[in-house]
Amino acid sequence: MPRSSRGETGAESRRVSRLPRPDDSELGVRRGPTPGLEKVERDWWYGIARHQLSGYFRRGRVERRALERLGVQRRELTEAEYDRIEELAGLGGEVSAALASLKPEHRDAVRLRVVEERPYPEVARALGISEQTARARVSRALRALRSSTEEPEHA
Numbered sequence: 001m002p003r004s005s006r007g008e009t010g011a012e013s014r015r016v017s018r019l020p021r022p023d024d025s026e027l028g029v030r031r032g033p034t035p036g037l038e039k040v041e042r043d044w045w046y047g048i049a050r051h052q053l054s055g056y057f058r059r060g061r062v063e064r065r066a067l068e069r070l071g072v073q074r075r076e077l078t079e080a081e082y083d084r085i086e087e088l089a090g091l092g093g094e095v096s097a098a099l100a101s102l103k104p105e106h107r108d109a110v111r112l113r114v115v116e117e118r119p120y121p122e123v124a125r126a127l128g129i130s131e132q133t134a135r136a137r138v139s140r141a142l143r144a145l146r147s148s149t150e151e152p153e154h155a
Helices: 010-017 037-070 079-089 092-100 104-115 120-127 131-149
Strands: none
Touching (some): 092 104, 104 120, 104 131, 120 131
């Protein structure tokens, strides 16, 4: 039977790989803050965020220049135009009915977070609840909306 570089057979090496691994405390690995590591980690996350934002603005700038070159004027849609889009997409009645079926506190949370695009701290303040409760209400409401608007799968 062929042996590995450590002199083990294939069965022996498989057996060893199934053994439980020691946790960090058994190995003497220290948990908790490491001096200087927070700054490195913060700088790393900052670099990622900066890169993502610059890409976002770069794409927007390219799109605006292309629209200008083509002579396309961007304009805001009116409420009637949004209603017409919903009607053509077939979403108006179904979504309205699904929203009406929600509990009032869930409906308010979804309106503030999704429709008005407010951050969770603002949603919580407006409803007089904690941020965690606001997140839970929005999550439950979206789950209820999803289940009420999904078409049943055919087996």
